[in-house]
Amino acid sequence: MALTLWIFLALEVLGASSEVRQFFLQQASGQDCQTLQLGESWISHFLIDCHLECIRRYSENCQAVVYNSQTGNCRPGSVAFGPIEKVATSIPETGSSDKLYYVRQPIPPCNTSNSFALYDVCGTSACLYLSTSRAENYSDARTLCSQMDSRLFVGNTMAKFSLLWYTSKTYINDNLFTGLQDIAVEGNFVWENGEALSDEQNQYIWTPGNPDNSGGNQHCAIAFPEVSSKKTTLDDARCDLNRHYICERCSQC
Ligand SMILES: *[C@@H]1O[C@H](CO)[C@@H](O)[C@H](O)[C@H]1NC(C)=O
Ligand SMILES: *[C@@H]1O[C@H](CO)[C@@H](O)[C@H](O)[C@H]1NC(C)=O
Numbered sequence: 006m007a008l009t010l011w012i013f014l015a016l017e018v019l020g021a022s023s024e025v026r027q028f029f030l031q032q033a034s035g036q037d038c039q040t041l042q043l044g045e046s047w048i049s050h051f052l053i054d055c056h057l058e059c060i061r062r063y064s065e066n067c068q069a070v071v072y073n074s075q076t077g078n079c080r081p082g083s084v085a086f087g088p089i090e091k092v093a094t095s096i097p098e099t100g101s102s103d104k105l106y107y108v109r110q111p112i113p114p115c116n117t118s119n120s121f122a123l124y125d126v127c128g129t130s131a132c133l134y135l136s137t138s139r140a141e142n143y144s145d146a147r148t149l150c151s152q153m154d155s156r157l158f159v160g161n162t163m164a165k166f167s168l169l170w171y172t173s174k175t176y177i178n179d180n181l182f183t184g185l186q187d188i189a190v191e192g193n194f195v196w197e198n199g200e201a202l203s204d205e206q207n208q209y210i211w212t213p214g215n216p217d218n219s220g221g222n223q224h225c226a227i228a229f230p231e232v233s234s235k236k237t238t239l240d241d242a243r244c245d246l247n248r249h250y251i252c253e254r255c256s257q258c
Pocket of ligand 2 (some may be wrong): 142
């Protein structure tokens with residue numbers, strides 16, 4: 006993941022609440038980061054105008070812009086996230102010369118005891134522990150996180166879901182539990198914070214043909230982030246097998 010070039014620092018803008026918001030607009034190289042277009046594009050002569058106009062029109066919802074410095078074409082974007090193949094409508098399109106500039110999301114506090122650390126992709130950060138050995142099963146993984154004042158990773162937004170892929174591909178490189186399961190009610194997938202899997206995410210997180218509850222005992226969503234596989238989608242699988250896991254610090258868990 007090559008993130009480059011601080012375009013400008015701490016551009017202070019008066020938001021709707023009259024509080025000064027700070028923007029750190031950072032350019033993503035290649036197709037490392039993507040976003041969803043919030044509305045019609047327009048022409049801006051400079052990147053900074055593109056971003057300011059995006060904030061004027063979309064306020065806090067504008068978290069990224071896709072700008073083409075040759076044509077001045079400016080596209081307003083929602084939060085930036087790392088590459089997820091199944092999101093077909095994302096910008097910039099593969100192969101285009103448009104560049105994505107994203108705003109850093111608020112950085113959560115991170116108690117680094119037990120080898121927790123901040124990980125960041127496309128402007129979204131989380132305080133995580135990446136397992137160095139496998140848990141016995143899902144419930145064991147849950148216990149191991151809980152013993153470190155944390156919970157299994159909750160990838161309940163596109164940005165956080167991409168952080169799961171980024172950290173697991175970059176550091177764990179082996180299959181892992183994802184903090185998403187349908188143990189209680191078959192077909193009702195729930196994140197570790199108790200939140201149901203949203204319809205939006207349900208469209209893009211699964212490998213085609215999954216979840217299929219094959220054999221009637223596949224209740225844990227697992228990722229296979231091996232570097233050789235470009236796949237960024239999940240399968241449902243058995244909960245009682247040894248797998249890696251990612252814990253996330255949380256204030257009430
Ligand atoms: C950080 O976490 C450890 C272990 O969970 C805890 O003992 C310690 O008090 C925490 N430190 C702070 C500053 O919260
Ligand atoms: C999961 O693993 C733990 C730790 O080895 C074990 O005590 C527990 O019985 C296992 N639970 C299930 C449901 O297999």
